[in-house]
Amino acid sequence: MNTTTQVPTVKLLIDGKLVESKTSQWRDIVNPATQEVLARVPFATPDEMNAAVASAKEAFKTWRKTPIGARARIFLKYQQLIRENMQELAAILTAEQGKTLPDAEGDVFRGLEVVEHASAIGNLQLGELANNVANGVDTYTLNQPLGVCAGITPFNFPAMIPLWMFPMAIATGNTFVLKPSEQDPMVTMRLAELAMEAGVPAGVLNVVHGGADVVNMICDHPDIKAVSFVGSTKVGTHVYNRATQNGKRAQCMMGAKNHAIIMPDANKEQTLNNLLGAAFGAAGQRCMALSVVILVGEAQKWVPELIEKTKTLKVNAGAEAGTDVGPVVSCAALDRISSLIATGEQEGATLALDGRNPQVAGYANGNFVGPTIFTNVSPEMSIYREEIFGPVLCIINAATMDEAIDIINANPNGNGTAIFTRSGASARRFQEDIDVGQVGINVPIPVPVPLFSFSGSRASKLGDLGPYGKQVVQFYTQTKTVTQRWFDEDETGSTVNTTITLK
Ligand code: NAD
Numbered sequence: 001m002n003t004t005t006q007v008p009t010v011k012l013l014i015d016g017k018l019v020e021s022k023t024s025q026w027r028d029i030v031n032p033a034t035q036e037v038l039a040r041v042p043f044a045t046p047d048e049m050n051a052a053v054a055s056a057k058e059a060f061k062t063w064r065k066t067p068i069g070a071r072a073r074i075f076l077k078y079q080q081l082i083r084e085n086m087q088e089l090a091a092i093l094t095a096e097q098g099k100t101l102p103d104a105e106g107d108v109f110r111g112l113e114v115v116e117h118a119s120a121i122g123n124l125q126l127g128e129l130a131n132n133v134a135n136g137v138d139t140y141t142l143n144q145p146l147g148v149c150a151g152i153t154p155f156n157f158p159a160m161i162p163l164w165m166f167p168m169a170i171a172t173g174n175t176f177v178l179k180p181s182e183q184d185p186m187v188t189m190r191l192a193e194l195a196m197e198a199g200v201p202a203g204v205l206n207v208v209h210g211g212a213d214v215v216n217m218i219c220d221h222p223d224i225k226a227v228s229f230v231g232s233t234k235v236g237t238h239v240y241n242r243a244t245q246n247g248k249r250a251q252c253m254m255g256a257k258n259h260a261i262i263m264p265d266a267n268k269e270q271t272l273n274n275l276l277g278a279a280f281g282a283a284g285q286r287c288m289a290l291s292v293v294i295l296v297g298e299a300q301k302w303v304p305e306l307i308e309k310t311k312t313l314k315v316n317a318g319a320e321a322g323t324d325v326g327p328v329v330s331c332a333a334l335d336r337i338s339s340l341i342a343t344g345e346q347e348g349a350t351l352a353l354d355g356r357n358p359q360v361a362g363y364a365n366g367n368f369v370g371p372t373i374f375t376n377v378s379p380e381m382s383i384y385r386e387e388i389f390g391p392v393l394c395i396i397n398a399a400t401m402d403e404a405i406d407i408i409n410a411n412p413n414g415n416g417t418a419i420f421t422r423s424g425a426s427a428r429r430f431q432e433d434i435d436v437g438q439v440g441i442n443v444p445i446p447v448p449v450p451l452f453s454f455s456g457s458r459a460s461k462l463g464d465l466g467p468y469g470k471q472v473v474q475f476y477t478q479t480k481t482v483t484q485r486w487f488d489e490d491e492t493g494s495t496v497n498t499t500i501t502l503k
Contacts, residue, residue, distance in 0.1 A: 009039060012044060013193075013196075016201070029041055033317035033318060033367075044209055052208050060147050064173045073199075078198035082111075082191070087105075089190055093159055098318050098329055103282055114468045125143050125172055125173075140481070149174045151169070154230050154231040162188045168473070176204065176205050179207075234255075250462065254462070256289075258288060258416040263297075265423055266299065273309075275393075288446075288447055290418065293394070307352055327368050333367065337389070337390030341369075343382045344382065350374060352373045409434065417440065418439070418443060418444050438454070453472060454469070
């Protein structure tokens with residue numbers, strides 16, 4: 001914890017106001033390319049946390065009754081404001097997180113798509129009606145908001161993932177308390193400010209900062225009805241258990257180890273280009289990064305070309321034009337990745353390309369690790385079992401597609417996977433037999449657009465319903481069924497009915 005006072009402080013957003021925290025606990029937000037301290041973020045106190053929830057609870061009383069069209073129009077305005085401020089948002093994001101500027105714009109854009117989706121809430125939050133289920137009886141559903149909902153987000157998509165959460169929660173009539181990653185909360189705060197500017201009323205969106213303590217307060221607070229979490233498997237499992245134990249709904253999108261199968265009939269040039277982007281883009285810090293490639297049969301001969309292509313990727317600060325691979329988020333992340341690479345060598349994998357200690361002119365202090373490739377990887381090795389979350393690709397060989405599918409299905413994670421092939425029959429069999437929630441066919445990072453929901457599975461997810469898309473409307477609403485009959489005033493001859501049947 002650093003307590004210097006010269007750098008700006010990140011504010012809390014409570015009851016529509018940006019407020020300075022009264023905490024004594026602060027953390028530096030550091031530019032990963034330079035180690036410059038950009039700002040300090042507070043770890044909110046219990047009083048501040050309670051104030052945020054109380055404000056959201058109060059605001060819910062009126063927000064839940066706000067007409068759906070009025071809610072939708074705020075998100076129409078919000079998407080416009082995000083577009084107008086795209087470059088500023090991307091610049092903040094790159095400074096605090098490290099990814100390249102074009103990729104930072106992509107991060108904002110993938111969130112913007114959810115905001116656009118939220119503006120269509122009128123079509124999404126429709127109920128059902130069955131006419132005349134018994135004599136003169138109709139049944140219909142109301143999809144009503146839950147109350148105060150909360151979101152806990154990771155460092156790697158500080159724009160997109162907060163935007164997965166609060167726009168859909170608020171559009172469905174809930175109020176929200178967001179806890180962004182303490183590593184890079186500045187772009188999230190700018191997005192919260194723009195949401196206020198778009199017309200989100202005071203108290204409907206609140207932002208508190210902090211780490212484990214604030215997360216635990218969210219899981220325990222009796223006025224919070226639902227928790228959305230995105231982050232590592234260890235923390236997500238803790239959040240799921242603690243929040244559900246306290247009677248809350250929870251959805252936790254967690255860690256991954258995503259495999260691609262390369263069939264020998266795939267288009268080599270296109271496949272290799274796609275693999276490189278998906279393995280090393282964002283310095284491998286994507287939950288949908290392709291971190292394992294399984295080469296089937298003759299495709300094993302492509303390794304030298306894959307390595308040569310990888311060497312052409314430019315490692316540099318994210319703000320520099322032409323950068324392919326920026327720094328990783330922190331010195332701690334760099335140390336962890338470097339030590340996993342060392343372990344990979346010790347455990348017998350072949351370090352075919354070592355990206356450690358790249359020389360980056362002008363950025364001697366940056367957290368850089370260049371693209372790294374291991375061949376001869378086997379499933380018991382640490383580099384295979386652990387999510388490295390860095391630009392490290394593990395290559396495994398398989399004789400057949402069936403063998404490759406067995407390897408993937410034996411891995412506990414189920415976030416994403418892909419196959420590269422020209423065979424429709426192979427692709428279809430893969431789609432049917434693979435036990436992973438998001439499947440790409442010649443698409444390396446198959447994250448669905450918000451017409452669908454993010455659908456990671458197995459160890460990558462806890463909770464039944466995914467973020468955004470139709471599923472999240474269910475997650476953020478309580479279905480109430482109403483069964484109604486209107487008596488005809490002139491009707492006579494009614495009798496007492498002691499059976500359970502509707503007549
Ligand atoms: P993280 O789990 O360390 O942090 C996520 C959030 O949990 C942060 O807000 C953090 O403050 C909080 N937190 C951290 N430690 C905690 C603790 N001990 N108790 C309670 N709360 C705690 O994750 P990260 O390093 O920020 O993000 C990277 C991870 O997120 C990777 O595993 C990645 O795969 C995963 N991720 C998953 C998805 C997905 O959709 N499945 C998307 C993005 C990232």
